[in-house]
Amino acid sequence: EVRLVESGGGLVKPGGSLRLSCAASGVTFNNYDMNWVRQAPGKGLEWVSFISSSSRYINYLDSVEGRFTISRDNAKNSIYLQMNSLRAEDTAVYYCVRDFTSITVIWGQGTMVTVSS
């Protein structure tokens, strides 16, 4: 079965940090670009970050640039999102997504991040 499984979400105070992980199983990982997408409660979808298959190319949403860092470990079939200086407006479900440009797009089930004092 093809799966992406996110973990690492939780409750954190404003200014705090969290590291999200996304592990791939049953799916070829190394050759694909990966993304993080988030969805605030009751709101629409928002792309957050991109990392190319080799990690050579990385992009961020302006509002997270300098606070979030995306990375991947192809040997572990995993990508990560290090989130620092968290704000209330970062509260959302975070999804990892395999390659929007490919014939098959795969989404994880999401992990909830709540930033609140």
Place this chain on the structure above:
Amino acid sequence: DIRMTQSPSSLSASVGDRVTITCRASQDIRNDLGWYQQKPGNAPKRLIYAASNLQSGVPSRFSGSGSGTEFTLTISSLQPEDFATYYCLQHNSFPLTFGGGTKVEIK
């Protein structure tokens, strides 16, 4: 940044109705657009890729059209399982941007 303007934001329709949702891009994105369906509590699912190609396993009542700046998702005969929220996504350039969503509700 490319802005994706999706309309309507919501609609009420009956089973069997034909439904059309539109996304307009603020600049030419060729056909670098997908349409996604999301049901409450679930991750989105892509229905259409490259603006007009039906994703494998998606019913043929869904279709997409357009290129450049104007795109349309059509459901030819709405079924009970189609009541959901629909989003377009452009992947032509960063930052990737979604439309605001269209919630399709039962009339």
